[in-house]
Amino acid sequence: MSRRTSGLAIEAEGLTRSFGETRALAGMDLQVPAGTVYGLLGPNGAGKTTAVRVLATLLRPDGGQARVFGHDVLSEADAVRARVSLTGQYASVDEDLTGTENLILLGRLLGLPKSAARQRAEQLLAAFGLTEAAGRQVKKYSGGMRRRIDIAASILNTPDLLFLDEPTTGLDPRSRNQVWEIVRAVVAHGTTVLLTTQYLDEADKLASRIAVVDHGRVIAEGTPGELKSSVGSGTVHLRLRNADQRPEAERLLQTTLSVPVQLEADPVAITARVGGDGSALDASAQAARALGELSRAGIVVDDFSLGQPSLDEVFLALTDRPAGPATDERDDELEAAR
Amino acid sequence: MSSDTATSTGRAPTVYVPSSEALATVLAPGARPPRPSPLSASLTFSWRALLKIKHVPEQLFDVTAFPIIMVLMFTYLFGGALADSPRDYLQFFLPGIMVTSVVMITMYTGVGLNTDIEKGVFDRFRTLPVWRPAALVGMIVGDVLRYVLAALVILGVGLVLGFRPDGGVLGVLAGIGLLVVFSFAFSWVWTFFGLVLRSEKSVMGVSMMVLFPLTFLSNVFVDPSTMPGWLQAFVKANPITHLVSSVRAAMAGATDSSAMIWIVLWSAAFILIFGTLTMHRYNRR
Numbered sequence: 001m002s003r004r005t006s007g008l009a010i011e012a013e014g015l016t017r018s019f020g021e022t023r024a025l026a027g028m029d030l031q032v033p034a035g036t037v038y039g040l041l042g043p044n045g046a047g048k049t050t051a052v053r054v055l056a057t058l059l060r061p062d063g064g065q066a067r068v069f070g071h072d073v074l075s076e077a078d079a080v081r082a083r084v085s086l087t088g089q090y091a092s093v094d095e096d097l098t099g100t101e102n103l104i105l106l107g108r109l110l111g112l113p114k115s116a117a118r119q120r121a122e123q124l125l126a127a128f129g130l131t132e133a134a135g136r137q138v139k140k141y142s143g144g145m146r147r148r149i150d151i152a153a154s155i156l157n158t159p160d161l162l163f164l165d166e167p168t169t170g171l172d173p174r175s176r177n178q179v180w181e182i183v184r185a186v187v188a189h190g191t192t193v194l195l196t197t198q199y200l201d202e203a204d205k206l207a208s209r210i211a212v213v214d215h216g217r218v219i220a221e222g223t224p225g226e227l228k229s230s231v232g233s234g235t236v237h238l239r240l241r242n243a244d245q246r247p248e249a250e251r252l253l254q255t256t257l258s259v260p261v262q263l264e265a266d267p268v269a270i271t272a273r274v275g276g277d278g279s280a281l282d283a284s285a286q287a288a289r290a291l292g293e294l295s296r297a298g299i300v301v302d303d304f305s306l307g308q309p310s311l312d313e314v315f316l317a318l319t320d321r322p323a324g325p326a327t328d329e330r331d332d333e334l335e336a337a338r
Numbered sequence: 339m340s341s342d343t344a345t346s347t348g349r350a351p352t353v354y355v356p357s358s359e360a361l362a363t364v365l366a367p368g369a370r371p372p373r374p375s376p377l378s379a380s381l382t383f384s385w386r387a388l389l390k391i392k393h394v395p396e397q398l399f400d401v402t403a404f405p406i407i408m409v410l411m412f413t414y415l416f417g418g419a420l421a422d423s424p425r426d427y428l429q430f431f432l433p434g435i436m437v438t439s440v441v442m443i444t445m446y447t448g449v450g451l452n453t454d455i456e457k458g459v460f461d462r463f464r465t466l467p468v469w470r471p472a473a474l475v476g477m478i479v480g481d482v483l484r485y486v487l488a489a490l491v492i493l494g495v496g497l498v499l500g501f502r503p504d505g506g507v508l509g510v511l512a513g514i515g516l517l518v519v520f521s522f523a524f525s526w527v528w529t530f531f532g533l534v535l536r537s538e539k540s541v542m543g544v545s546m547m548v549l550f551p552l553t554f555l556s557n558v559f560v561d562p563s564t565m566p567g568w569l570q571a572f573v574k575a576n577p578i579t580h581l582v583s584s585v586r587a588a589m590a591g592a593t594d595s596s597a598m599i600w601i602v603l604w605s606a607a608f609i610l611i612f613g614t615l616t617m618h619r620y621n622r623r
Contacts, residue, residue, distance in 0.1 A: 129354030
């Protein structure tokens, strides 16, 4: 039988789980196609981590069903474990051990003989740019290196499904890019990736499908493009030559478009949502009209773009509130589980 | 600073650029090896415990300094009053203080597990397709080495102070053997509390509440015959009393078979009850 399976990597129906008063999962449904990066997008406390922990056999759901490659996460937990790997939000390697020791430990636990485990460890450390740090304790690693050793540990057995729980939270932009490159390589080799994130651009860049999660439930699902167009409006970004013309530009845009206009932090930038509900014209026609009005008024526009709304705006439209921080889920869980 | 300089070595760091070729070699799916046997998985986890001792040797403080303090303190505190001299008292007392110290050290198993879980590394262990108890068994096997070390330190101090066991080398080894077997079994009480309780501190608190009465209300320090009846009843039922009796007998070159049978029963009960409760808890969370 082939190691890689087409079809669905994850099927979950009506998953529920409460921690005391908190309903972390309130009937979550998920269908994750195999061989893709699937994004679970939502603010802290939305239920993403709880969902991942249920799917990775770490936590029992109170209700509902979940199958990973056709295996039930409760009754066939061992079969699920043989095919998945988890990189948790918190370091899932032993910080007291060195990078090499961590990887050898896992290799041995996955059944590799001693020499093969060592060889595999060296290979992984080299591929993840950690050869120099191989003999150092993981607690002395930087955030980016720690993430990499964590992911290296997760792909030691080339899993069919990899859970990445907020892999770039707290990383600097360069380390974040490195993680993205790694994720792309992992999925290119046939591993399905379930990625949770609170960063909209991360889901946008990596995931081929996204489920927007809020209050323990999937509130929207689709490709990034579908999600954006479901909100039904575009965004015009303008950069003016002179900052002192901005107030007038703002007034003009407001009157001609009768849409919300936003002043950006950059003193020459201005943004307007177009093509929204109740507008007679489509987004491009509205934008053209706005440009005409501005040039008639002698306002020079240096840069102009018409784009889909950002996922930020999608999230805002779906939940009526911005994707902001809430409580920390795993802490809730640790609290409640005891 | 850059993300790749964890230690301030002063030299410019080489920036890691993920290379698709290098990643391709590690991502090519190989044949999956068969899963390791329960024994091999447990031994791998005890290797982890040894590595932790290697990297954090300070943790041996409680199996070296603490026992030495216990022996010295009580030998000279009680020796003159309870026997003719500290040296005479030591002949009676040393097996008892050895049991007390080692049994007290068992609580660090629970504390260690609690910290491990707090850090998240157990999340990875629990997603591995290995024999479920292996992580905990391996951890306790690593701890058994600490128990042996503590017992040997106490024996060493005792010998220096004038402890002369009649049972000779074999008797002493048999005594330590009994103690280690019991401690291994008793550790499962703490793995359970380590999983159930909220923090390292509460694990410590509960352990102390159990361990103090258990070790002091026993035959470790004095002969129970002068105690009031109700206390004698407790002391006689206390597993620590049975353990001390059998270790004392072994080191004196004798055999206390009834105490020995009790120890086997107690050990089996601890593993059966608390081992099961621990695994139930470990699997459920």
